[in-house]
Amino acid sequence: MEAGVASSRSIGQTLRSAWAHAARLVLDIALPTLCVACREPVAGVGVCAECWAKLSFIAQPYCPRLGIPFVYDPGPGLLSMEAIADPPAYQRARAAVRYDDVARTLVHALKYHDRTDLAPAMGRWMARAGEELLGEADVLVPVPLHWRRGWSRRYNQSGALACVIERQSGVPVARDVLRRIRPTQQQVGLSRSQRASNVQGAFKVSPEKAHEIQGRRVVLVDDVLTSGATTDACARALLRARAAQVDVLVFARVVDTHKAPI
Template sequence: MGVTFAPNRVGRLRAAAGALHRSLAHVAKLALDVALPTLCISCREPVDGEGVCAACWGKLSFIERPYCPKLGIPFVYDPGPELLSMEAIAAPPAYAKARAAVRYDEVARTLVHQLKYQDRTDLAPIMGRWMVRAGRELLADADLLVPVPLHWRRGFSRRYNQSGALARVIARASGVRMQGDALRRVRATEQQVGLSRPQRASNVQGAFQVSADRLHDVQGRRVVIVDDVLTTGATVDACARALLRAKAAEVRVLVFARVVDAPRAPI
């Protein structure tokens, strides 16, 4: 004869089993935290919780309003809406707007270099979340995320594209679809580091192209280019021109960090 249990007893057994499972999971997490303490994503010192220690947090310079509505360059004071920076007026880019989460300073440089060159893909989630916060306006009605591509040779040596890693985090957080193969780098280029502004522009001229089988994904779409750092803007501008040639409706740029030479005043 089989043994039967009253429904309320079954419920109590399930609740007890669930509580035991949660308790064991909590104990396991505590043991792991003791064995492997959480480290600051920048300096690797132990921290409570996840993210950045107090010392590194104090060195991060998040970009907040007021800033140039086109380039996202921070202003020293609020001039009112829609007043542009000198850079935006003197050399308007192909893209409509650019936003960055932080200034490219000591801590930001460390994070970018570790993500790009030291296989620290574990940094992408928190960096990407900061980018979502900074780019909320750009992402609100965007149709497509497109990471700046690497040339296949550089991609082979690095094993992954840091811009793609950031774009995947942003796609999950924002719900905007990512198309990682929409843009191709059709010509190998020199490293931009150490090049002047004109040299940077010449270096990436004609280096990007929309894949023929992705034209339908780009046409008529509001596209957000994702990259790690914006210095002179030459790379993302070349990407934007390629997307606009493929009939994108509008191109915007979202980066983790941007170089800010000095406090800017609007004109």
């Protein structure tokens, strides 16, 4: 009797699995997954092989402080002009890719078009790029959204990326430690000085959560590093709350190819 019941359950599970597979197959045929960049059909999610090849992954040589790629190897320890002229509050920054057309499309899809399915791949690339930082880190802190923007967007893209990096690296995410205490306008289109003014005083460490970063090495996680105004404002807030050190890990960063190391 028991053998018959077990056999029936096994058959039922097999049929359900077959139906689920068939349903996925029909859905893939009816609604094929499209490359987020070129809109061509692609197996799986994200980008097709051609667009993936167009992503400009950042590798050494790069500025040891800012992670800006060099066009030639200047030798160990030499910094970029930006790092010398205007050193940030954070210690080091690393990015997976340059902020080019394909990277911009990926970021905008994740950020504005609910493409949370892109976060796993983007987060894995970030974890690889930030291996040095993550190996020394105690905690991850995503750059927060203001609650109004978070409510309208329904999720924080930096938080989604931080969760993937947590799974890849084992470094825990400190959630709700850093808060955006006032709304800021979109940084797109603002000058460097306007960006800095826009985020000045916009971030604060929650007093009841401060113990989670005090004396600890923090990796701040965001999607894009442009002028560095947002990450610098966040780093200052974390350091005021007595974080031991703040590094920055982003998916993409803007690179000025006309500047050289000195």
